[in-house]
Amino acid sequence: MEPAVLLSFIIGYFIVLILVSYFTSKKSSDNSTFFTANKNSKWYLVAFGMIGTALSGVTFISVPGKVGAPSGDQFQYFQFVLGNAIGFIVIATVLLPLYYRMHLTSIYSYIEERLGTWSYKTAAGIFLISRTIGSAFRLYLVVIVLQRFIFDTYGVPFWATVFISLLLIWSYTFKGGLKTIIITDTLQTLFLVSSVFLTIYFICDSLNLNIPQAFEAVKESGYSKIFFLDDFTISKFHVSKQLLGGMFVTIAMVGLDQDLMQKNLSCKNIGEAQKNMFTFTSVFVVINLFFLSVGALLYVYANKNGIAVPTDSLGNLRTDFLFPEIAFNHLSILPGIVFMLGLTAATFATTDSALTALTTSFCVDFLEFNKKKDNNSTGVIRTRHMVHVGFSLLMFLVIIFFNAVNNAAVVSAIFTVASYTYGPLLGLYGFGLFMKNREVRDKLVPLICLISPAVCYFLNSNSKVLMGGYVFDNELIVVNGLVTFIGLLAISKPATSQTQF
Numbered sequence: 001m002e003p004a005v006l007l008s009f010i011i012g013y014f015i016v017l018i019l020v021s022y023f024t025s026k027k028s029s030d031n032s033t034f035f036t037a038n039k040n041s042k043w044y045l046v047a048f049g050m051i052g053t054a055l056s057g058v059t060f061i062s063v064p065g066k067v068g069a070p071s072g073d074q075f076q077y078f079q080f081v082l083g084n085a086i087g088f089i090v091i092a093t094v095l096l097p098l099y100y101r102m103h104l105t106s107i108y109s110y111i112e113e114r115l116g117t118w119s120y121k122t123a124a125g126i127f128l129i130s131r132t133i134g135s136a137f138r139l140y141l142v143v144i145v146l147q148r149f150i151f152d153t154y155g156v157p158f159w160a161t162v163f164i165s166l167l168l169i170w171s172y173t174f175k176g177g178l179k180t181i182i183i184t185d186t187l188q189t190l191f192l193v194s195s196v197f198l199t200i201y202f203i204c205d206s207l208n209l210n211i212p213q214a215f216e217a218v219k220e221s222g223y224s225k226i227f228f229l230d231d232f233t234i235s236k237f238h239v240s241k242q243l244l245g246g247m248f249v250t251i252a253m254v255g256l257d258q259d260l261m262q263k264n265l266s267c268k269n270i271g272e273a274q275k276n277m278f279t280f281t282s283v284f285v286v287i288n289l290f291f292l293s294v295g296a297l298l299y300v301y302a303n304k305n306g307i308a309v310p311t312d313s314l315g316n317l318r319t320d321f322l323f324p325e326i327a328f329n330h331l332s333i334l335p336g337i338v339f340m341l342g343l344t345a346a347t348f349a350t351t352d353s354a355l356t357a358l359t360t361s362f363c364v365d366f367l368e369f370n371k372k373k374d375n376n377s378t379g380v381i382r383t384r385h386m387v388h389v390g391f392s393l394l395m396f397l398v399i400i401f402f403n404a405v406n407n408a409a410v411v412s413a414i415f416t417v418a419s420y421t422y423g424p425l426l427g428l429y430g431f432g433l434f435m436k437n438r439e440v441r442d443k444l445v446p447l448i449c450l451i452s453p454a455v456c457y458f459l460n461s462n463s464k465v466l467m468g469g470y471v472f473d474n475e476l477i478v479v480n481g482l483v484t485f486i487g488l489l490a491i492s493k494p495a496t497s498q499t500q501f
Contacts, residue, residue, distance in 0.1 A: 003153040005333065006340050010150075013191075013344060015167050020187065021172035021180045039265075043272040046263050047279040049185030050074050052192050052345060053260060053353045054284060059147065059291065060346040065264060065319030067223050067295030068302075068309075074225040075296075076237040080474065081288045083246020085281050090247070091255035092277035098433075099261065100270040106364040107112040107261050114432040116442030122449050123428055127258055130421045132391065135354035136398035139165065141345040143399065145324055149313035162399050169352045170392045181356050182266065188345035195342025199327070202335040203297045207304065214297065223296040236473040243255050245474025252422040252477055256429055259357035298322055305330065351395075358391045359384065420456055423480020430481060431488045432475070441478040448487035455478045 032151060034124050067071040099107055108127065112120030117286075149496055151161045179257045228237040235241075254260045267273040302309070302322065307330060310321035327339035363369045363384055374380070428449070431440070457475055463470045 006150050009337055009339060009340060010344055012467075013341060014172075016187070017168075017184050017348075020183050037267060038168050041179075041263070041266040041268075043267050044279070045182055045186050045274040047276040047283070048189050049182055050189075050260060050263055050276075050280045051187050051283055051287060052189035053263070053350055054254075055192065055291075055346055056278075059168065060286075060343050061142070061320050061323050063288070063291045065322045067292055068299035068322075069319050070317065074223050074244065075292045076226070076228050076290060078289060079228070079237070079239050079242035080246040080249075081285055083243040083474075084250045085246075085285050086243070087247040087250025088157040088253055088277055088281040088284070092281075093276045093427075094433075095251075095255045095261075096264060096273050096277065097270055099265060100273065100373055104265065105370055106361055107256070107258055108361065108365050109266075109370075109429055111432065113439050115428065115445065118442040119428060119440065122364070122446045123425060124361055125447065126421045126425055127361055131257065131259060131354055131358055132394060133398060135295065135351055136395045137402065139159070139351050139395070140402045141238065141398045142343060145321070145343065148321075149324060149328055149379065152291050156402055159400055162396055162403075162441050165348075166351075166396050169348055169355060170388065173352050173356055173388070181353055185353060186261075188348060191341045191345035193287060195338045195345070196287065196294060198289065198338045199294055199342070200297065202331055202338070203294070203301050203326075205223075206331060207297070207301060211370030214295075217300055218293050218296040218369045218397060221300050223297050223299055224292075233468065233470050236471055241473045241475045244478060245476075248426065248478045248481065249422075249474050252426045252481070256422065256425040257357075258361045259354055262357050262360060263353075285441040299331075303325060305442070355388065355391055355395070359388045362391070376496065394499075420453040420476075420480060421449075422453050423440055423456060423477045424484040425478065426481025427452065427484020427488060430485050431492075435489070435492070437495055438489070439495040440488050441493070442492045444491045445488065447483060448491065452480055452484040452487060455483050 013392045016451065018432070063077055067075065098110065102113065104109060104110060106124065108120055108124040133347045139162075143158070143165060145160055146165075147156075147161050172184060193466055204211065207217070208212075209217055225237050227356065228235060228236065228242075229239060232238045232240065264273045264276060267276060299322075301307070307322075307326065309317050309319055310325050312318050324339065324343075367383065369380060369384070428445075431438075458464070459479065460472050460476055463472055
């Protein structure tokens with residue numbers, strides 16, 4: 001497919017987003033609009049838009065690609081998704097009522113109220129570091145696809161592709177913030193969901209299959225195994241590890257993460273926020289099942305047409321590139337356009353939301369906008385704009401670093417370490433919620449939150465030797481939270497009065 005065609009559709013796509021931003025922020029662009037969307041978001045828009053945020057571009061290309069990976073993944077990811085669903089229910093029934101009861105703008109304000117200032121700044125700092133690295137990593141993986149299939153043709157350097165991508169995101173988020181994000185994420189999710197269903201249709205059409213025949217083909221393909229009950233000790237795919245990991249990863253990386261919670265806190269009341277979460281959970285589970293089905297159909301199509309899984313410059317298999325390879329080079333022009341719009345929507349729905357959440361957290365948790373008498377003055381809003389620019393530039397530098405390293409193992413390790421940092425958030429909130437008769441020595445909390453990920457990294461690296469061949473997967477976050485909890489318990493003392501939260 002001609003890169004010019006793909007580029008023209010991407011340009012048109014961003015023109016639409018910028019126009020949406022202009023009209024949503026035209027009447028008001030104060031901090032209440034930016035941080036909470038004036039507490040007036042429609043729950044059904046939030047629920048639908050969160051799908052695009054939760055399913056990043058990495059999900060869009062990696063989940064289908066891994067279905068037929070040499071490691072034998074098949075549909076095992078769906079075990080993790082079911083764990084996610086349990087985690088979402090916990091968030092809706094335990095954490096959201098707490099956040100609404102305390103009228104929070106930043107969810108980390110709970111830690112200040114319950115454990116103290118040092119603990120509060122530590123929790124907010126964990127989010128800023130983790131979300132910056134995580135969002136940069138997701139955007140990096142997708143920019144590589146854009147670079148390979150579009151911008152290399154025009155001789156555009158990688159750094160310019162990254163800079164333009166972030167500039168476009170900044171242009172439609174810096175003014176309207178969350179109010180704009182609610183609308184643009186809804187639009188982007190529409191593109192994302194449509195692209196999944198249309199991709200299934202196009203592949204089925206190429207294989208001369210109707211929808212019932214397609215589901216039968218997926219079932220008989222050898223790629224559709226969901227539940228894995230192999231040796232618990234050595235198998236990463238064991239159903240119990242995936243369910244447990246999926247649940248606690250969701251609680252930590254969604255329920256204790258300002259990004260997705262900021263959208264939930266923009267609803268009118270707790271009832272609408274919970275309605276949003278339950279609806280979102282149902283759609284999330286179904287759409288992931290369709291992503292996996294796309295993966296199975298891609299491999300069926302590749303096997304039938306003799307298409308090899310793409311490789312990188314070192315000859316390593318890159319299952320991430322199978323979806324774009326087939327969409328751009330083996331189907332007609334329309335599937336390629338649909339794929340690019342879906343990928344772009346998934347990527348930028350995640351990144352724009354992250355930039356808004358990072359700006360909110362820094363302004364509230366570190367610059368204490370919520371404590372200023374006039375937090376909508378020209379000077380305060382100008383500061384918010386500068387913070388937004390600052391995080392955009394920081395993300396740019398992190399992505400450039402990933403590309404400069406050019407070592408998949410190193411980049412993966414950096415991202416893994418970033419994911420470890422959510423474990424201490426589990427420990428902090430767990431201690432706050434379940435140990436109301438004790439209080440921590442606040443200044444020692446940052447040390448505990450540094451030690452815990454280090455301990456877990458050591459355990460993960462040496463588990464086969466230390467634990468009789470045991471192999472960790474996502475359930476490591478539970479251990480991380482538990483180590484943090486024990487550490488906090490060790491530096492705690494009886495409380496002088498029991499907290500109400």
